[in-house]
Amino acid sequence: MGRPAATTGAAEPPQGIDDLLDRVRAGYERIEPREAYAAAERGDALLVDIRYAALRERDGLVPGALVVERNELEWRLDPRGSHRAPEATGHDLRVVVICNEGYASSLAAASLHQLGLHRATDLVGGFQAWRAAGLPVTP
Numbered sequence: 001m002g003r004p005a006a007t008t009g010a011a012e013p014p015q016g017i018d019d020l021l022d023r024v025r026a027g028y029e030r031i032e033p034r035e036a037y038a039a040a041e042r043g044d045a046l047l048v049d050i051r052y053a054a055l056r057e058r059d060g061l062v063p064g065a066l067v068v069e070r071n072e073l074e075w076r077l078d079p080r081g082s083h084r085a086p087e088a089t090g091h092d093l094r095v096v097v098i099c100n101e102g103y104a105s106s107l108a109a110a111s112l113h114q115l116g117l118h119r120a121t122d123l124v125g126g127f128q129a130w131r132a133a134g135l136p137v138t139p
Contacts, residue, residue, distance in 0.1 A: 020107075021103065021106055021107070024106055024107060024109075024110035025106050027110060027113060028109060028110075028113065028120065028121050029121060030102075030106070030121055030122055030123070030124045031045075031096055031121050031122070031123060031124065032123075032124050032129075033123060033124070033125065033129050033130045033132075033133040033135055034133055034135070036096045036098075036123055036130075037130075037133075037135050037136075039094065039096070040064060040065075040096070044094060045094040045095070045096050046066060046087050046093060046094065046095050046096070047062055047064060047065035047066065047096050047098060048065060048066045048067075048068055048073070048077070048095055048096065048097050048098065049061065049062055049065040049066070049067045049068070049098045049127070050068060050069065050070040050073055050097055050098065050099050050104065050105060050108055051098070051099055051100050051126075051127060052069065052070070053069075055100055055127070059127060059131065059137070060131075060137040060138055060139050061137065061138050061139075062098060062127065062130060062135075062136070062137065063136050063137075063138050065098065066085060066087055068085070070099075070104060070108060073097075073108055073111070073112070074111055074112070074115060076088065077093075077095060077112060077115070077117060078115050079091055079093070079116075079117075091116045091117055091118065092118075092119060093117060093119065094119040094120075094121075095109075095112060095117055095119065095120040095121070096121055096122065096123055097109050097112070097120065097121070097122040097123070098122070098123045098126055098127055098130065099122070099123075099126045099127070100126050100127050100128060101125065101126040101127075101128050101129075102122060102123060102124055102125045102126035102129065103126070105122035105123060105126060106122050108122065109121055109122040
């Protein structure tokens with residue numbers, strides 16, 4: 001036996017990824033690489049690198065960034081979570097999520113907003129923009 005059909009009214013057409021990105025990015029202000037670097041240097045932002053290991057090994061690391069695999073991000077940054085990272089000090093924490101090119105990080109930042117991390121944002125252009133801006137990278 002199958003599930004009964006949902007009867008919630010007219011079905012909405014599926015949303016494409018570009019529309020989804022536009023919608024989630026409208027909910028917060030993204031940050032440029034140099035601004036993110038300056039905020040981290042001042043201690044005003046926690047940089048969080050969610051790139052997978054092969055990209056980090058190939059391209060290097062952002063010095064001082066907390067490395068958290070994307071599938072662990074919410075568990076590690078939820079200030080009330082039992083598996084939180086020591087850096088997850090509160091809901092007012094300014095988190096800058098970094099992926100490779102600035103797409104997956106947008107979805108990740110939106111997810112952090114749902115957990116109450118209202119200052120979470122992502123890096124425009126991701127790690128590739130960071131490197132292109134000449135900002136520090138360690139092998």
